[in-house]
Amino acid sequence: MYLYDQYDQAMVDARVEEFRDQARRRLEGKLSEDQFKPLRLMNGLYLQLHAYMLRVAIPYGTLNGRQMRALADIAETYDRGYGHFTTRQNIQYNWIKLEDAADILADLAEVEMHAIQTSGNCIRNISSDHFAGAAADELVDPRPYAELLRQWSSFHPEFSYLPRKFKIAVIASETDRAAMKLHDIGIRIVSNSEGEPGAAFYVGGGMGRTPMIAPCIREFVPLDRLVTYAEACLRVYNRYGRRDNKYKARIKILVHELGAEEYTRQVEEEFAHLLEQGVEPPIAELDRIRTYFADPDFEDGPKSVDRSDPDFALWVERNTVRHKHDAYVSAVISLKPVGGIPGDASAEQMRLMADLAERYSFDELRVMHTQNIVLPHVRIADLHALWSALDEAGLGAPNLDTIEDIIACPGLDYCSLANARSIPVAQRISERFAAKGRTAELGELKLKISGCINACGHHHAGHIGILGVDRKGVENYQLLLGGSEAQDTALAKITGPGFDEDGIVDAVETAAEVYLREREDGERFLDTYRRIGMTPFKEALYG
Amino acid sequence: MADTGDSDIGGTSPDDVQLRFREDEPVGHAAVTVDAFLDQSNANAVRVEPGDDARELIPHLQRIALVEVNFPAFGDGRGYSSARILREAGYAGELRAVGDVLVDQLAYMRRCGFDAFAPDAALDPNDVEAALARWPHVYQEAADARQPIWAERHA
Incomplete structure (x- = not known):
C-alpha cells in the first residue's frame, strides 16, 4: 500500500498545525462560527446533535494494522471506545471535543493518516473497489489512480470552495463494487482497442434528494491526461454549478440542466486549454505510485477447506470472495452482528482486526462502502484459524450481502x-x-x-x-x-x-x-x- | 448595465489594499464592471463579479492594469477560477482579491494568481505571515511559480 514520503508527511504535518491555529483563533473569538465552519469541515469536523463528529479519511478504503490500531487508540482516548465505518470507506467518531481535535489530527499524522477534505464543499476522500489488487476480474489495481487523484485534489487552490461537495470513485473492473456511477465523477480504468490503459469518465451521478446515474462523458482519457481531464471537469463545475440553492448545487444538476452533451463540450474545451498549461504530473509519478501497490509475495497452497464444521462452512460460503491467486481469498469481516449497529466497531475489535491483518493478510485491511472490513489476501489454508478468532470476538457473522448486511x-x-x-x-x-x-x-x-x-x-x-x-x-x-x-x-x-x-x-x-x-x-x-x-x-x- | 461614469461603483482604491506583492504603481482610480469595460475603450481597471466570465477580458489584457475579483462571500469560489484563467491567458497586471477575503483563504488565492488583497475587514498581520508561510510544498501546478511535489520528486 501507499506510504508517505517526506513531502506527503510534511503536507499532513502542516495541515495539523494550520488546524491547530484555526481552532485556537476560533476559541479566542477571532474567527466567527460562520468563518470557522468550512475550515473545520475540511478537517472532517461536524457539529452533530450531541457533540462534534470527526470523520477520518481512509483513502480508497485501504489501511494497515498500525493504522487500524491508531484508530482504536483514538476511539479509546478521545471518544467512547468505538468508531463507525462509513459508506465512503471512512471512519467517524461521534463524541469528539473541539479542544481535542487538533491532537487527534496530530495522532493520525503519526501513522500517515488525516481527516483532510472529508467534509466541506471540496473534493472528498476518493473511494475505490474494496477488492482492489485482489479481485480476479480487475484489469489493473485502481488504487494508484485514486492516489494520484488524492494528491492532486489535496489542498487544491482552485477547487476548495466549490458549489457543493464532490465525490470521486475509481474502479478497474466491469463489476462495480464502488457505486461508481452514483458519484460526482466515476472513473473506470479501461483498455482501448490497442490495449492501452486509460480512463472512462462518468460525471454527474449522485444520490441525495435528486438521485441520478452518471452518464459517460468520455470513454477514454489517456493515463497521461487523467489529472488534466479531472481538472477540466472541476473547473466547469466550479464556474457554472449552481450556488443559489444548496439542494441544486451538486454537479449532477449542472450536467442535467446543461445536458450531458453540452457539459461535455465545455469540458472538452477546457481540457484542450488545460493541456497547454502543464498541470499533468509525469507518467514517472504514476509509475512511482504504482510500485507501492505491487502484489505481495503470494505462495501456492491448498485451494479448498474442510467444510465439516457447518458454521465455518457457512461463513466461508458467505463471507469469502474469489481472489486472483487461487490459493487465496478475500475474507469479509462483517460489522453487522444481528441486532448490532451497522458499521460500528469497538477499539478491542479494531485491534483484533489489526492483529489478524498482520498475521493473515499481508498487513492490509479494507473498509467496504457496505460498512464491513475486508482482509484482502488470506491464504485458504489460514481460513479456519481466521474464522475461529473472528467468531470468538463476535465478528464472525456469516451474512455478507444478505438482508442482515444492512x-x-x-x-x-x-x-x-x-x-x-x-x-x-x-x-x-x-x-x-x-x-x-x-x-x-x-x-x-x-x-x-x-x-x-x-x-x-x-x-x-x-x-x-x-x-x-x-x-x-x-x-x-x-x-x-x-x-x-x-x-x-x-x-x-x-x-x-x-x-x-x-x-x-x-x-x-x-x-x-x-x-x-x-x-x-x-x-x-x-x-x-x-x-x-x-x-x-x-x-x-x-x- | 452599470453606469460607466460612476467611479463609486464597486471599485476599491489603493488605500483599501492591505497586501500587495508587486512593485509597480497601483492604479489610482476605481475599476469598472466587466460590461462597462467591454463597452468603453479607455478603461484599464475592471472588476470581475462571481457570475462574470473572466474569459471575456482575454482579448483586452494588454490594456488592463488592474483586475479586481470580488468575493461577496468567502464561500463562493468562482473567483479562484477567474483568477487562474486570467493568469493562464498571460495577464501580468495586478490581480486584486476584494470583499470577504479572509486570512484562511489567502494561501490558495496566492496560488491562483492574486497578488493584491483588499479585504473588507483588515487581516491580522501575524496571521497573514503564518498563513503565507504555512505550506512547505504544493501538490498541484497552479498560477504561481511554485513547483508541484511531483516535479520535485522527479527533478
Missing part, C-alpha cells in the same frame, strides 16, 4: 440533518429475519436505510431501500424497491405510503415473502422484482 446512516440518533432514526430500524430488521432463520433462504438481498432525504444510507440503491421522513412530527418510513449500485445501476422506486417503525419492519417481511413466493430458479430478490414489477409487491403491502 447499510444504515447514523440517523436521528446522531445526525443533525436526520428526520428519523435508522439504527433501530436496521437492528429490528436483522433481528426479525435472523430469529425466523430466513436470512439464508433469501440469499443476496441488499437493504439500505437513510434517515433523511440526503441518502447517506444509499436507500436509492438498495434492492430494498428505506427512507425515514418526518410526518407531522412523527418518524415515518417509506419503502423502496429495485435499486442497485452495482454495474447494473438502478434507482429504487417508492412502493406507496410510508409506515411507522413497527410497520416498516413488517413491510420488509411482506416484500420478502412476495419474493419467496414468486421467485424462479436462481433469481435474487432484485431479479424477481425486475421480472414481475412493482404491482405484486404493492398488492401485498397495501391490498
